[in-house]
Structures are given as structure tokens and as C-alpha cells.
Amino acid sequence: MVTYIFDGSFAGLLTAVFDSYALRHHEVVLVTRQEYQPAFSGTVCEIRSDEEKAARVWKGLEKKIGGRQCHKLYTVYLSEDTDAFRHLFGYARYLFDNGGDRLRDYGNSHVLAVEGYAKKVSRERHRMKAFVRFKKASNGLYFAVITPDFNVLPLIGDHFKNRYADQKWLIYDRRRQLGMYYDLHQVCEVKPEAVTAASVSVQAEVTLDETDELYTSLWQDYFKSTSITERKNLKLHLRHVPKRYWKYLPEKGF
């Protein structure tokens, strides 16, 4: 059993797959540097992210399972979960060893787990398409702040670009300090300017468009009126809109 320590990047993960073949390690435990805790025994191997090695593994995977399935693997990586990283590692090795058609071998634990994580991330991506609520600023910008469970912001840019082609918008992931901004031409990633620890963070005040409050309350009214009290079923309601999402939703009083 060999422990691989990698930096948590996608390239690092792919490099680990490459190295495991180069070094002929069959039994590998993958761990990120952040989570690594030295053990008494066992071999430890530090993986250095290498773009070239990563690209070779990625190309090999694309050849075996196609671009679409590879994209799915990338979405699994966005779950930011070490267990998912381990399954991706195992998945890649399983397919390289046994052939690309194994991607439908749902009896295998890696294949099934990767499908499961892909579904989880996809569900969160879908929720962000649904639960993002824009506010309109006085300068015409529509903006929203989110804190998704997984890093799904890169996956929803195109959706909002196709939908809101004639309005400027900004979606900001507060947890990961990453934003997507559309300027009527293209979507680009934006990051807040680095703030030194000493400087007091000043919350920039945004002035809202004068009609914004009216439409927020109209939406809240609508939400109330469209509910049928005789059929009230809060258990079902909570299953569809878990409480952690309420912070996005003006109709839930936020």
C-alpha cells in the first residue's frame, strides 16, 4: 500500500494516475496535502502536478470513453470531495486496465460511485440554475450571490449567457470567492481584488434599481397566493427546497 499525496488540483489527480503506472504501484491511497496525516508505516509518495503528464492521461481517457464522459469526470472533480478524488483515480485505472466499455459496468464500485457523484454535482448545478435570484442595481446590472455545496459556478455560465443575452449579470460564489460576469459579449471569471488582512473590509454598497423592491414583493405575494392551503405538505416542500437554500430565496423571506 502506497500513499500518494497530491495538491488537490485536477492536473495533480491525473498526474497521480500517470505516476501510478510509471512507478508500477497497484495499491494506492490518494490523499490531498491538506488532509495528509503522517502514519507510522507505509510508503509515501509526493506527486508533483505535471501538466504534460496530466494531458497525456486526459487524452488517453478521451480516447477510451469520449469527450462527454470525460466532462462528467471533470464535474465529479468539482465536488471537491477527497472520496470522489479516490474514486476518480480508481475509475481511471479500472478503465485503462480493462477497456473503455467498462464505463457502463455499474457492478463496479468506482464506476457506480463516479456516477453517483456526477449526479450529486449535476443536481447542485441544476439547483443553482433554479435558485439564483437576481437583484437589479441602479446601473442596470443584475447580480446574485451564491454559496453552492460544490464548485458548480463554472458549469452554469453558459446557461445564463444563453438565457440573459441582453442584460449584464454577475453571479458571485462567496465561499470560493469566484464570480462570473457577463458584459453583453462574453462570460468571464472575476475575482475580488486581494485585500490585505490589515485593511478593514468595506462592504461596497450597491444602490438598487427603484423598481426592484416592488418586483421582489410582487414575487413574494405571488408565491403566497399560488399555494393551496388545503394541500399543505411541508415535508414535501422541504424535500424540494432544503433549508440551506432559503438564503437565496426572497419568497422564503430572505
Added chain:
Amino acid sequence: MSERIREKLRILADAAKYDVSCASSGSNRKNTAKGIGDTGSGICHSYTEDGRCVSLLKILLTNHCIYDCAFCVSRSSNDVKRAAFTVEEVVSLTMNFYRRNYIEGLFLSSGIFKNADYTMERMLRVVKKLRLEENYNGYIHLKTIPGASEEMVTEAGLYADRMSINLEMPTEAGLKMLAPEKSHEEVRRELGVIRNKSLQLSDERKVIRSVPKFVPAGQSTQMVVGATPESDMEIMYIADHFYKSFSLKRVYYSGYIPISADTRMPVIGTSPPLIRENRLYQTDWLMRFYGFEIKELLNGDFPDLDPAIDPKLSWALRNPAFFPVDVNTAAYHAILRIPGIGVASARKIVSARKFGRLHAYQLRKIGIAFNRAQHFMRYADSPVQLNEKDPAVIRQTILNNSQSKFRNGLNGQLTLF
């Protein structure tokens, strides 16, 4: 100004909420020329406290109505506040909600004022303004007004993604009793107009690519269940007939919520038939996605669904000869008939078994409802069983070992909290 529009929205959203359809999927309208909106697989932007999806801004243009249908909250004899939106108001509500990502689109219905064509013409003005002036490509579900002229309905089809007209009651007799001005014949006529035009245009599209879109998300209808004394068999046979003759995308079943003191219907305060509604939807799904014929599920010997168990399990218990099905060898459609295995799991099983026989631990992980399915299937390590199990025993075992969301509702026991 803002108070007035808020009141209108409250009245006209409240009156529209009994239309259950909120689907926003199935259309393929794409954003053109840097306009706003596009449609795709549909998104539920929120859920009401009764657990229904909020995908569309569902409103009536007005709740003034010349008809007096006993089951309808906007009936002319009902003493409720009346209101009417202007065309501009509906358009600006839709656009502003859409731009803030509150909704997928607009669901526009209306009470009938003056006459059918007058009402339809106003609704047509709303959708035309949205599509032609606002360059809006989001979803539009338009209710066809019964009795509207063919030209008007056909023109609306050029701008709407989905159109629907409600059967209201499952049988003609029931409808005649509660809504003498309406008839199923009328519904057939309107559904037929859209169906024929759709067929005609899709034929033309094969030759000329630029033929305009026409109701790309198809048609749907709705029936109220539990207001009149139909059996489940009658309801589902009607649904099946409409699915087949008008290629409907959906039939909705709406459990009747008493809103009237009319003695011909359940009294106010009676709880809506939620279990029955659920079982009807399950039957509908079995018809559309599981390859069941409706006469297998409901027939003269078995005219009403069993409220205690789902219709697929019920069918399985009535047909023990079909089981057990071996998941490692049986055809896909046979696996689909095993209670506890759905479409996604059945597909996974068929793919996975190419790489080796499937065992219990794998089937559990794939996500089937193993406790239910085990009585009806064989797998690589299934226990040896000599005699056939009695369906009545299986039924009791499953009921004892499972938790139904309706358990409390069925035995009438009150929950403590």
C-alpha cells in the same frame, strides 16, 4: 399604483392556482438575436408549501366569467373579488420576473368575459407582444378558451410553447351535471385543431426547414378527480384515449378541493383525495414509461386502484405467473415490471450484467428498492426457494416492512404533532 397591481396579482394568481400543469420542459425555442430567454429541459424555480413546483408565472388575465361551472372558483355566481390585468401589466410582470430568474415563463389562462373570441384575442395580444416586441424566448403555456375560433387558436399556436384545454370532469355526464355550458366535444374539437396543424407543419418542415415552430411542447389537459363519482377505470380509460387520439404530452389529475356549498359535490372541509390522485399519476406513468397497457392495470374485475399499495406492485401480486424474473437474463421490459425497479435502475442492470452476473449487494447499490423487489426477482446469489410464495403473504410482508407516506392517512390515525 403598486398597491393596485399587488392586489390584482394576489386575486388572479389565487384564481389560477387550481390548474396543476406547471411543466416548462419539452420545448426547443432558443434565444435568437441577443434577445432574452430560451427553453430546454425545464426548471422548477421554487416550490409552494403544498410541495408543487413553481416554474411558471401562473395567472388569469381576468377572473370575470360568464360561465357558472359548479366546480370553479371563478364561477359567475360566486361572491369573490374580481380583477383584470391589462396586456401591458402581464407583459411587464413576466419580463421582470423572468429577468430576475424567478420563473421559466408564463402560464396564461382566463375567465371568459363577453365571449370566447374576445377573451382569446386579448390573450393573443399578450403573447404577441412578448414574442414580437420584447424579443422574449422563454416558455409560454396558453390555455385555449373553449369555443374560440379556429383561426384564433391556430394563430396562438405560433407563439405558445404549449397549449392546453381542460376536460374538467372525466366523463361527459359528470361535466354536463356541473357545467352545462361545457362539453367534451368542444375540448376534442380544440385539441384536434392544434393536433392537425402540428402534423401538417411537421410534414412541411421535412421539406422546408424554415417552417415556423408550432406548439413545440405539445398539448395537455386536466381532469378533476373526486368531485363526481367516476371509478379509477373510467378516469384512466379516458386519459388513455386522449393520449392516443390527440398525442397529448400530459394528462393532469387534480384532486378536487371543495370550494363550493353545492350539494352535488363533496362539502367544504372534506380533505382532497391525495392518495387517489397519487395512485392515478403512478398508473399514468406505468402507461407512458413502463410499457403497461391500461387494461392490464384496470379492468372490469379490478375497476379501482388499491390505495394501500402502488399499482405496479398490485399488478405483480395479481400476476404471480410472470415472476420471478431473473435480472441476469430477462429482457429489459420484463425487468421494468419488477416492483421496486424503475427505468434508471433497469437500464443500469441491463448495461452492468454484460460484465458479470449481478449479486444482491450490487443491485442494492444500483439503487433499486430491494425489500420490495426481492420477492419478484432472481439474481446471482438469490436464496434457493422451493415453493412459490403466496401473493397475500408477500403483500403483508411488504406492508409490514415498509413505510408509506400515506400510512397515517390510511388507517385514520391522527399524528401527535
